[in-house]
Amino acid sequence: MKGRHLWFAALLFGSWAVAVSAFAAVPSATLLKAKQDAEGKGYVFLTSHDEIVARAKKEGKLRVFSSQEPPAIKAIASAFKQKYPFIDVQAQELIGMENYQRALTEMKAGFAKWDVNYLAADYYPEYLPYQKKFDILGMAEQGVLRMEPKLIDPVNRHVVAIQSNMQVVAYQRDLTSAAKVPDTWEGFLRPEFNGRKFALDVRPKAVAALVPLWGLEKTVAYARKLAAQQPIWFRGEQRLLISMIGGELGVLYGPNYKSFKLVQAKDSLKKLDYKVVEPIPARLTEAEAVLNMAANPYAGLLWLEFQASPEGQKILDDVDLAASIFSSGSVHEQLTKGKQVSVVAWEHYSKMGKYEEEIVGAFGFPRAEKQ
Numbered sequence: 001m002k003g004r005h006l007w008f009a010a011l012l013f014g015s016w017a018v019a020v021s022a023f024a025a026v027p028s029a030t031l032l033k034a035k036q037d038a039e040g041k042g043y044v045f046l047t048s049h050d051e052i053v054a055r056a057k058k059e060g061k062l063r064v065f066s067s068q069e070p071p072a073i074k075a076i077a078s079a080f081k082q083k084y085p086f087i088d089v090q091a092q093e094l095i096g097m098e099n100y101q102r103a104l105t106e107m108k109a110g111f112a113k114w115d116v117n118y119l120a121a122d123y124y125p126e127y128l129p130y131q132k133k134f135d136i137l138g139m140a141e142q143g144v145l146r147m148e149p150k151l152i153d154p155v156n157r158h159v160v161a162i163q164s165n166m167q168v169v170a171y172q173r174d175l176t177s178a179a180k181v182p183d184t185w186e187g188f189l190r191p192e193f194n195g196r197k198f199a200l201d202v203r204p205k206a207v208a209a210l211v212p213l214w215g216l217e218k219t220v221a222y223a224r225k226l227a228a229q230q231p232i233w234f235r236g237e238q239r240l241l242i243s244m245i246g247g248e249l250g251v252l253y254g255p256n257y258k259s260f261k262l263v264q265a266k267d268s269l270k271k272l273d274y275k276v277v278e279p280i281p282a283r284l285t286e287a288e289a290v291l292n293m294a295a296n297p298y299a300g301l302l303w304l305e306f307q308a309s310p311e312g313q314k315i316l317d318d319v320d321l322a323a324s325i326f327s328s329g330s331v332h333e334q335l336t337k338g339k340q341v342s343v344v345a346w347e348h349y350s351k352m353g354k355y356e357e358e359i360v361g362a363f364g365f366p367r368a369e370k371q
Contacts, residue, residue, distance in 0.1 A: 034138050043135035043157060049144055055298035057086050062299040064091040065103065067118040068163065068286055072320040079315055080306050087299050094118060104130075107291070115294040116303055119159060119287040124350040131289035132297050134158045136304065145301075147308035150326040153287075153346045161284035161349070162307045163322040164332050167206040167254040168274045170241060175250035181275045185210065188253065189225050198251040199240060200231035202368050206254025208355040209281030213342035216358060223362035235368035238263060245271045254281065257335070258321040280336050282325050283344040283352070 027035070027047040038045035046052050066073050070093050077091040094103065100120040106112045107130040119127040137157035139145040153159040171181050182188055188198060204223065211219045234240050237255040241263040244252065257274070264272045288307070290300035306312045313330060317323040323330035325343065344352060360366075 031142050031144075034135075034142050038135035038138045038157075041135075043133045043138070045135045045138055046144060047142075049146075052144075052298050052301055053084075056084065056296070056302050059296040059299045060086060060088060061296050062087050062089040062091075062116070062303060063114045063296070064089065064116040064300075064303060065094040065114045065118060066091055066116075066286070066288065067093070067095050067100075067120070068316075068322070069093075069320050072316055072322060075315050075319045076307055076312060079311070080303060083306065084299075084302060087302070089299075089303070097122070107293075110293065112291055112293055113295075114291060115296045115300040116288055116290055119289060121287070121349060122353045124287070127289075128156055128159075130292050131156075131158055132292045132294060132300075134290060134297075134301055136160060136301070145305045146310075147305055148324070148326055148328075150345075151284075151308045151324055153349070155346065159287050159289045160304045160308050161287045161324065161346075162304075162312075163284075163286040163316060163320075164282055164325040165256045165258065165285050165322075166280055166282040166325065166332050166335065167209060168257050168260060169277050170244065170252040170255050170260050170272060170274050172244045172247060172250050173271055173273050174247060178273065178275060181251065181277075183275075183277060185277055185279070186222070187277075188229065189222075193251075194229050196230055196232050198229075198231050198253050199234045199249055200226065200253045201237065202233050202235050202360070202363070202366050204356055204359040204363065205283070205352075206281050207359050208352055209283050209344050210279065210342050211351075211355045212344055212348050213279050213340070216355060219355070220358050220362045223359045227363040227366070233366040233368050241272065242266075245269060247271070257332070261321055276335060276339070279340040279342045281342050281344075282332065282336065284324070284346065284349055286322075287349070 031047050035045040035047055073091045073093060077089050080089055100123060103117060104123055104126055135157050136145060137149055137152040137154060140147045140149045140152060151161050169181055207219060207223055231253065237252065237259050240249065240252060241255060241260060243249060245267050260274050288304060290297050290304065294300050313323040313327040317331050321331050323332065325332040325336060327333060
């Protein structure tokens, strides 16, 4: 009799467990509404992460073109393989304007053979029609994908900015003291910085990144005054940072923070230092999306999620100081906390080319001096 009771209880529990599992698998009304809204706008929306993984497992492959640094690509690919061992991932570096244009030409011609690609800011609107319209933002907001929604373009909801950069001022400690380095960008307009006292990049990403906070008119006016200071015009900040160690230059205006740290790590003489100057220019970078013609779109979706997840962002910080300013606890988030920041976020991302053109004109179309 006791055995029959146990058998009945087990049967009852099993039926209850199946019912609970089935109930749990049913998407909520909120999730179904988000899916309906996304599909009404032409986006693909999946209500289950397990379904994404299952589809990616069937695909089994992934090919990525990324403009990130090779160590970052390698580290992310290695960790991704550990998490999804059933996906054979091949991630390659693709950098340079010529390569970005070639990739765009191949997309337009229907010859593209990759699954995930970088969207160069200079050609951002041109890339968009050739990217698969996953509603990544909607799925992140609903918890289907584990990633910070701020990393996703709110208008083009299928594009993710994996990294960010911020600009600092670098200086040579034997030639310039920290006290003499300006605390604001307007400080470079003081008389003591006139006449080749600092180096300025002919591609003005640091100045252009001030537009979100200052506006274009004020920034262009500032650029004219900055050019009137007769700076040393250059191109290629890493090479110039290395030359600073030997005392060839005292102050470098606006290098990438991570570029500075990369060179500083090799500075055994401890000659280089930096200052965070406000407002801090910061930019979303490394925008990526799944190609519309991708053979493995769901593996590509997992790749984007992984990079933008807390796990992926930590890897990018550990390897390349490159995690997004919008990722909690990232190096950039910590450095800018409590400070005035001018962020080239999504509403400005596709306009950076125009901002830079205006500023180069205000500079007087300078050419880099031979290094």
